[in-house]
Amino acid sequence: MGLDVRYNNITDDGATHLADLLKEDTALCSLDLMCNDIQTHGAEVLAKSLKHNHALVSLRMTGNKIGRAAMHFASMLQTNSTLQELDLSDCDLDTQSVIAFAIVLNNNKSLRSVNTSRPLLFSQQEECTVHMSRMLVMNQTLTELHLGKMGMTDIGVERLSEGLRVNHSLRYLDLRCNRVTRNGARCLAEVLKQNAVLEIVDLSSNRIEDDGAVWLSEAVSWPTCGLKALSITSNNIGSVGLVTLAQAMKISRTLTHIYIWGNCLEEPVCQAFRELMTGGRLAAEQTDVSVYEVDGRLHLAEVFHGLRRHYYWTPSYGRDGCPATNAALALTADTKSHNSNSLA
Numbered sequence: 001m002g003l004d005v006r007y008n009n010i011t012d013d014g015a016t017h018l019a020d021l022l023k024e025d026t027a028l029c030s031l032d033l034m035c036n037d038i039q040t041h042g043a044e045v046l047a048k049s050l051k052h053n054h055a056l057v058s059l060r061m062t063g064n065k066i067g068r069a070a071m072h073f074a075s076m077l078q079t080n081s082t083l084q085e086l087d088l089s090d091c092d093l094d095t096q097s098v099i100a101f102a103i104v105l106n107n108n109k110s111l112r113s114v115n116t117s118r119p120l121l122f123s124q125q126e127e128c129t130v131h132m133s134r135m136l137v138m139n140q141t142l143t144e145l146h147l148g149k150m151g152m153t154d155i156g157v158e159r160l161s162e163g164l165r166v167n168h169s170l171r172y173l174d175l176r177c178n179r180v181t182r183n184g185a186r187c188l189a190e191v192l193k194q195n196a197v198l199e200i201v202d203l204s205s206n207r208i209e210d211d212g213a214v215w216l217s218e219a220v221s222w223p224t225c226g227l228k229a230l231s232i233t234s235n236n237i238g239s240v241g242l243v244t245l246a247q248a249m250k251i252s253r254t255l256t257h258i259y260i261w262g263n264c265l266e267e268p269v270c271q272a273f274r275e276l277m278t279g280g281r282l283a284a285e286q287t288d289v290s291v292y293e294v295d296g297r298l299h300l301a302e303v304f305h306g307l308r309r310h311y312y313w314t315p316s317y318g319r320d321g322c323p324a325t326n327a328a329l330a331l332t333a334d335t336k337s338h339n340s341n342s343l344a
Helices: 011-024 040-049 066-077 095-104 126-137 154-164 182-194 209-221 239-250 267-277
Strands: 002-003 031-032 058-060 085-087 112-116 145-146 170-176 200-202 229-231 258-259 287-292 297-302
Touching: 002 145, 011 040, 040 066, 066 095, 085 209, 154 182, 182 209, 209 239, 239 267, 267 287, 267 297
Parallel strands: 002 031, 031 058, 058 085, 085 112, 112 145, 145 170, 170 200, 200 229, 229 258
Antiparallel strands: 287 297
16 A cells, blocks of 8 residues: 655654554555655654554655755664665755665665665765765665766766676666766776676766767677666767667667667767667667658657656656656566566
8 A cells, every 4th residue: 555645745743643654554565755845853753663664665755855864764774674665865865864875775685776866965075976886785685776966976986886896686777967977988888798787777967978878889789788778868979979879779689778868969860760760679669759850851859758757846757656666667567576577
């Protein structure tokens, strides 16, 4: 049984009543509290109630400005062995809170998906990324990690890659809206060559440019690469990078979903993606562009598919879902059970 009360005005008072419910109710398995003006006190009582709860599997706190109260959720994860999905994106987490989550996940074996995107980090030392990398070395059960809007640079990606190389469980890595350039893309490409488990990579709204796309193309073509979905929207990629990716997709045995809108979509790119779609290699619902022709010239139009999650400042397209579910690219139940063969 699930309870969805997004976009209301529950506040800390309502959160206190829900905390009482969580202490007693053994049937509630998912709770979505997105954008409810819950702050420090409400978050604290909710987190403490989950220390005694053995039913809740999914909790979404997106958009509630809980700040350092996130430390109570980290503490809760030391004893809670039921929760599998926790979304604390856009909750104004500070550096200490993100690091605390990384440390707790060294030992927590139940959590499968965690989202700490858009914390309030003021340091340029990439401490959070370093701790996340160390966590990936120790944790071999986490399948989905969202680190968007963290100000991560190429140095951070290099550190994160150290953990990704030895991790054998993570399937979905979200690095959108960071400061990753061609060098960071090269680090990820080397990981993809070695890590056959990683299936979904979101690099949307970075700046990998043509060189980065070429590095990723080489990885996609690699026999041991298991990548199924790649989002590189808004990365200042031109014809060279996008055409190379299209060619790599013809070689890849696994890549089925690719998202490219927001780059330089010139006619060679239009031609390359038309060939993919008309040839049956790329299904219309598995990309975010469609081809059309005007006066003998090919163009690409945006369609609302992609690795777009439900955030409160964006509209919803496609089916709605839980914290670990995408708007248009949903992981199947098999993926959640670590045995996926396809993306829906």
